[in-house]
Amino acid sequence: MRLFTHNMLSSNIKGVANGFPLRIEVEQVLEKQVDFNPDFLKNLFPKLEWKALVDAARTMGYAELPEEADSLMLESEEFLRKFHHALLELHLEEGALVCPETGRKFPVNKGIPNMLLHEDEVPDLACNQVLCPTICERYGKVD
Amino acid sequence: MPPKTAQIRLVSSHREVYEPCDDSFALVDALLADRTNIVDHCPRLCLEVGCGSGYVIASLALMLGQEVPGVYYIATDINPHAVSVTRETLDAHGVDAELICMDIASGLEKRLAGMVDVMVVNPPYVPTPDDEVGREGIASAWAGGENGRSVIDRILPVADRLLSDEGWLYMVTLTTNDPSQICLLMRKKGYASRIVVQRSTDEESLHIIKFWRDSDIQLDTKEIITTTKSVSARVMDSLSSQFPQLPFWRSSNSNCL
Numbered sequence: 477m478r479l480f481t482h483n484m485l486s487s488n489i490k491g492v493a494n495g496f497p498l499r500i501e502v503e504q505v506l507e508k509q510v511d512f513n514p515d516f517l518k519n520l521f522p523k524l525e526w527k528a529l530v531d532a533a534r535t536m537g538y539a540e541l542p543e544e545a546d547s548l549m550l551e552s553e554e555f556l557r558k559f560h561h562a563l564l565e566l567h568l569e570e571g572a573l574v575c576p577e578t579g580r581k582f583p584v585n586k587g588i589p590n591m592l593l594h595e596d597e598v599p600d601l602a603c604n605q606v607l608c609p610t611i612c613e614r615y616g617k618v619d
Numbered sequence: 620m621p622p623k624t625a626q627i628r629l630v631s632s633h634r635e636v637y638e639p640c641d642d643s644f645a646l647v648d649a650l651l652a653d654r655t656n657i658v659d660h661c662p663r664l665c666l667e668v669g670c671g672s673g674y675v676i677a678s679l680a681l682m683l684g685q686e687v688p689g690v691y692y693i694a695t696d697i698n699p700h701a702v703s704v705t706r707e708t709l710d711a712h713g714v715d716a717e718l719i720c721m722d723i724a725s726g727l728e729k730r731l732a733g734m735v736d737v738m739v740v741n742p743p744y745v746p747t748p749d750d751e752v753g754r755e756g757i758a759s760a761w762a763g764g765e766n767g768r769s770v771i772d773r774i775l776p777v778a779d780r781l782l783s784d785e786g787w788l789y790m791v792t793l794t795t796n797d798p799s800q801i802c803l804l805m806r807k808k809g810y811a812s813r814i815v816v817q818r819s820t821d822e823e824s825l826h827i828i829k830f831w832r833d834s835d836i837q838l839d840t841k842e843i844i845t846t847t848k849s850v851s852a853r854v855m856d857s858l859s860s861q862f863p864q865l866p867f868w869r870s871s872n873s874n875c876l
């Protein structure tokens with residue numbers, strides 16, 4: 477699991493308000509080289525929670541990212557290279573993701589997080605108003 | 620040289636994981652048929668929900684390949700064996716994707732909203748009793764509940780949430796799923812749709828439908844609210860011409876109710 481994925485994941489256990497960012501427990505980190513693509517980084521930058529990325533990278537043993545970042549820094553190749561490395565080249569291969577609110581652990585094996593919930597953790601929305609309000613409403617109208 | 624897709628002999632397998640089948644091939648054929656459009660579209664993020672063996676996501680990564688570099692691929696499946704098999708399939712083809720075992724895209728919905736440029740889904744679509752849906756193992760590969768719609772109907776709002784303004788969804792449906800009604804539902808959310816591939820076997824007729832946001836439709840939707848009939852009638856005309864062989868309007872008793 478790359479740190480971009482980590483930045484997009486949250487815990488959605490029943491009752492959890494925010495569920496982000498998931499805390500990382502590291503057993504094994506891998507580094508895999510990826511082609512440098514500044515446009516991709518510039519495009520994603522506004523969507524990221526920077527602090528979550530900095531903390532995650534540090535947990536994975538990479539402490540080169542600045543504590544704070546703004547879009548002006550995207551002009552600097554040096555910054556972009558570090559950003560690229562943290563976001564796309566570090567992989568959590570073995571370990572766990574921990575829900576910040578409940579402490580529930582989601583295992584990560586062979587780089588794959590298992591985010592499946594137990595039955596009693598699933599929010600009450602299997603197919604009700606919250607998950608598909610529009611569809612329910614539409615079905616109500618269709619006849 | 621024709622664009623590459625995944626090779627069956629390199630697709631990994633497991634007894635609990637859905638093997639590439641007619642529906643998988645039809646979906647990949649649809650992606651191939653639309654490939655130049657996808658390339659021109661320069662997607663940054665592609666998501667497959669229900670990746671199974673990995674045949675589809677590997678094919679997508681291969682066919683976009685060098686022409687669209689730096690695409691971020693994510694694939695999910697509710698079956699832990701499936702994501703492992705997908706990893707092996709991707710490795711065997713020398714391509715990469717982020718894999719997550721989850722229900723549809725449940726842990727991604729908040730933060731990934733509006734970021735997915737291409738979403739592909741070959742959902743479990745076979746009509747079954749509702750209590751067979753989402754069981755462990757291979758049954759979850761096909762069990763679709765009433766009219767085969769129970770997982771599809773949960774995926775549609777997720778797609779709407781995750782797709783970027785320019786995002787495209789490619790989804791496999793069966794005639795029994797009432798694809799024209801799916802298109803109408805999506806139309807009410809502001810999506811246009813088109814059948815990219817249609818294939819009939821003895822038992823089933825598969826449609827691979829592409830959905831995209833169409834700003835004209837959003838205007839239409841407002842119109843529906845104010846002027847009622849005329850626009851919905853138009854929508855129904857255009858949909859029924861796309862699905863000529865279907866009994867167009869089947870009243871739906873969804874699991875949602």
Ligand SMILES: C[S@@+](CC[C@H](N)C(=O)[O-])C[C@H]1O[C@@H](n2cnc3c(N)ncnc32)[C@H](O)[C@@H]1O
Binds near residue numbers: 669673760
């Ligand atoms: C028809 S198979 C398609 C597999 C593969 N994409 C292909 O085309 O060959 C459907 C897949 O969706 C998965 N699936 C079923 N329900 C799901 C859910 N709620 N969330 C994620 N994946 C699901 C199944 O495990 C299965 O791998």
